[in-house]
Amino acid sequence: xxxxxxxxxxxxxxxxxxxxxxxxxxxxxxxxxxxxxxxxxxxxxxxxxxxxxxxxxxxxxxxxxxxxxxxxxxxxxxxxxxxxxxxxxxxxxxxxxxxxxxxxxxxxxxxxxxxxxxxxxxxxxxxxxxxxxxxxxxxxxxxxxxxxxxxxxxxxxxxxxxxxxxxxxxxxxxxxxxxxxxxxxxxxxxxxxxxxxxxxxxxxxxxxxxxxxxxxxxxxxxxxxxxxxxxxxxxxxxxxxxxxxxxxxxxxxxxxxxxxxxxxxxxxxxxxxxxxxxxxxxxxxxxxxxxxxxxxxxxxxxxxxxxxxxxxxxxxxxxxxxxxxxxxxxxxxxxxxx
Numbered sequence: 001x002x003x004x005x006x007x008x009x010x011x012x013x014x015x016x017x018x019x020x021x022x023x024x025x026x027x028x029x030x031x032x033x034x035x036x037x038x039x040x041x042x043x044x045x046x047x048x049x050x051x052x053x054x055x056x057x058x059x060x061x062x063x064x065x066x067x068x069x070x071x072x073x074x075x076x077x078x079x080x081x082x083x084x085x086x087x088x089x090x091x092x093x094x095x096x097x098x099x100x101x102x103x104x105x106x107x108x109x110x111x112x113x114x115x116x117x118x119x120x121x122x123x124x125x126x127x128x129x130x131x132x133x134x135x136x137x138x139x140x141x142x143x144x145x146x147x148x149x150x151x152x153x154x155x156x157x158x159x160x161x162x163x164x165x166x167x168x169x170x171x172x173x174x175x176x177x178x179x180x181x182x183x184x185x186x187x188x189x190x191x192x193x194x195x196x197x198x199x200x201x202x203x204x205x206x207x208x209x210x211x212x213x214x215x216x217x218x219x220x221x222x223x224x225x226x227x228x229x230x231x232x233x234x235x236x237x238x239x240x241x242x243x244x245x246x247x248x249x250x251x252x253x254x255x256x257x258x259x260x261x262x263x264x265x266x267x268x269x270x271x272x273x274x275x276x277x278x279x280x281x282x283x284x285x286x287x288x289x290x291x292x293x294x295x296x297x298x299x300x301x302x303x304x305x306x307x308x309x310x311x312x313x314x315x316x317x318x319x320x321x322x323x324x325x326x327x328x329x330x331x332x333x334x335x336x337x338x
Contacts, residue, residue, distance in 0.1 A: 014272045015256035016054050018263030021275035023050030024282040025313065031121075031286065032309035042228035043221065045239065048124060049190040049249045051283070055128065056194025057253070064139055071136040078129040082122065085284055086111070089119035092291055115183055119287055127183035131191045134184065151192035155246060158185035162240035163231060186241060190249060197253055205257050213254050220248040274317065281320035286312060289319050 026047025029037050037044070059074070061067050093099040101118060110116035115126035138147050197205060223244035231237035256262070263272035274282075294315055298305045 012276060013256075013260045014263035014269075015260050016057070016263075017272040017275035017279075018268065019050055019252065019256050019275065020054055020279040021271040023047045023054075024275070024279040026050070027283055028286065028309045028312050028316075032290075032312050033306055034309040035306055037309070042224040042242075042244075043248070045242065046245050046249050046252070049186075049241075049245060050252075051124065051279075052128070052131075052187050052190035053194040053197070053249055053253055056191035056196075057198045057257075058194075059132075059135075059191070060195040060198035062199075064144070068136060068139060071132050071139075074132050075129060075136070078125055078132070081284070082111075082117070082125045082129065085122055085125070086118045088288060089117075089122070092288060093118060096291060121283065121287060123183050124187075124283065127187035128191075130184055131187045134188065135191075148192060148196060151189045151196075154185050155189035158189065158241055159243055161185065163236050163238040163242075167234065167236055189246070193246070193250060194253065197250075197257060201257055205254055208254065208258070210258065213251065213258060217248075217251040217255055220244060220251045224248050277324060278317055278320040281323055282313070282316045285319060285323070286316060289315055 024047070026044035029040070029044045030047060059067065059070055061070070090101045090103065094101040107116075111126065115123045115130075117123060117126060135147060138144055138150075224242065224247075227242050227244045228237065231242070263269065263275075290312060294308070294311060298308060298311070304311050
């Protein structure tokens with residue numbers, strides 16, 4: 001297992017890897033149990049958006065040729081991950097859970113057009129893929145000027161086609177479902193938010209004082225709780241994207257950009273290392289580990305069921321360390337045999 005006491009600064013920005021670790025923990029809170037987790041529900045819903053906005057931040061470059069090259073590299077990676085994890089979860093669902101899985105043309109069509117993966121959490125991969133495809137396409141046809149405005153349009157449509165649609169009387173969820181064309185309405189705005197932050201890091205973000213940023217950060221948290229409460233009272237809360245989620249994700253990223261070394265301090269460096277080395281594995285493998293190992297364990301020892309999010313977090317760290325070592329060993333073996 002890797003040493004999680006020290007963060008390797010040479011491999012990236014400590015604060016953003018810390019943020020990815022927090023995002024991974026938030027995702028587990030969405031899917032698994034933990035005492036009083038409802039208290040932090042208005043906040044932990046930004047778990048997946050965190051991954052999109054951090055991805056967008058690292059994707060951006062003033063050099064369009066670099067953006068296109070990163071796009072090609074990202075798309076190749078996403079295709080491999082989509083195929084690999086659909087195969088893995090297909091095997092698990094068929095042979096372990098007894099579900100009927102058919103890899104057919106219809107399945108391929110639903111996967112491509114709707115992001116209808118075998119395991120629901122894999123929507124992240126297909127939405128990430130289509131977000132990068134759209135950005136690459138807009139650059140190719142010389143429409144890069146609409147990349148950022150389009151994010152605003154899709155963000156507004158995301159809100160109006162989600163839990164707010166009945167409130168405003170538009171019923172847009174019947175026109176185009178929120179998750180149509182692999183969740184682009186969710187992924188694209190947050191990914192572009194990350195790109196925008198990187199683009200304006202020096203001329204806007206770093207000029208903000210810590211006092212202003214902290215005030216905005218705490219105001220965004222308060223807004224999340226107020227909005228969540230209002231939606232619950234109105235009976236329309238569905239867990240989909242809230243308006244304040246954009247605000248909180250934005251202010252959180254600004255804090256991390258302004259304090260890039262935050263996360264490298266000895267007391268919390270282990271979290272940055274988790275974000276750096278294990279956050280992806282925690283997300284992708286969570287239901288693989290749960291269905292094969294943790295669910296049988298919880299059935300035998302139900303006392304741990306109330307803290308299944310913590311059990312999953314610790315189990316996934318152990319599993320991720322094994323997977324990372326296997327990957328390094330395989331790469332080393334291939335290099336040796338060349």
